[in-house]
Amino acid sequence: MKTGAIHRHYxxxxxxxxxSALAESLERIKREDNLTDGELGRxxxxxxxxxxxAYRTGFAEMPVTSFFRGVEKFDGRFANDALALVGMKLVPLESSAATDRxxxxxxxxxxxxxAVALADDGKIDDRELMAMRPELESAGRAIDMLRERLRLRSVA
Known part of the structure; x- marks a missing residue:
């Protein structure tokens, strides 16, 4: 099937x-969660x-209802690699139980x-990036929580 490109911010x-990105995410989820294709399908x-x-191997395009069921079940693990291709990411509205403090x-x-990663050569290499993943995820949740509060106030 030939489809046009989706453009966003270059x-x-x-x-x-x-x-393909969704298929790769499903393949990773299947492996990490020790699931069968039948369980994925359900x-x-x-x-x-x-x-x-068919979804896991990329041989079929899934309907939007299946996509949202995958989002509901697997969160960003399922959708974020595909969404990143168009400059987006999925975060739950209740992204953190953290307080402002x-x-x-x-x-x-x-x-x-x-700062530690940059101190020696002014760059963050892949090993350093992987090592800071817990802090990156924690800070991301805190920032997402503040963004969500801001979004809710801008609607009111």
């Missing part, structure tokens, strides 16, 4: 790129292993790790 993603609202396998150590913890 990025382009073809339909097949998006399907989580995506389909009754058989054939459809779960918890935001400071989360964000400064990340700043400390970044």
């Amino acid at each position: 990025r382009a993603a073809s339909g097949s790129d998006l399907i 989580f995506l609202g389909k009754s058989g292993a054939d459809q779960g396998k 918890d935001a400071l150590p989360a964000i400064t913890g990340l700043l400390h790790e970044v």
Whole structure:
């Protein structure tokens, strides 16, 4: 199937790129969670292993209802690689149970790790980035919590 590219901020993603990203996410989820194709299919609202396998291998484009069932079940693990192709990411609205007071150590913890990584050569290499993942995720949750509060206030 030939599809046009989706453009956003100088990025382009073809339909097949998006399907492949979702397929790779499902493959990783299947492996990490020790699931069968039948279980994947059921989580995506389909009754058989054939459809779960078709989505996991990228041989089928899933309907929007299956996509949202995957989002509901697997969160950003499922959707974020595909969404990143168009410059977006998925975060739950209740992204953190953290309080306002918890935001400071989360964000400064990340700043400390970044400073340590930059100290020797002015760059953050892949090993350093992986090592700071817990702090990065924690700071991201704190920032998402503050963004969500801001969004709610701008609606009112």
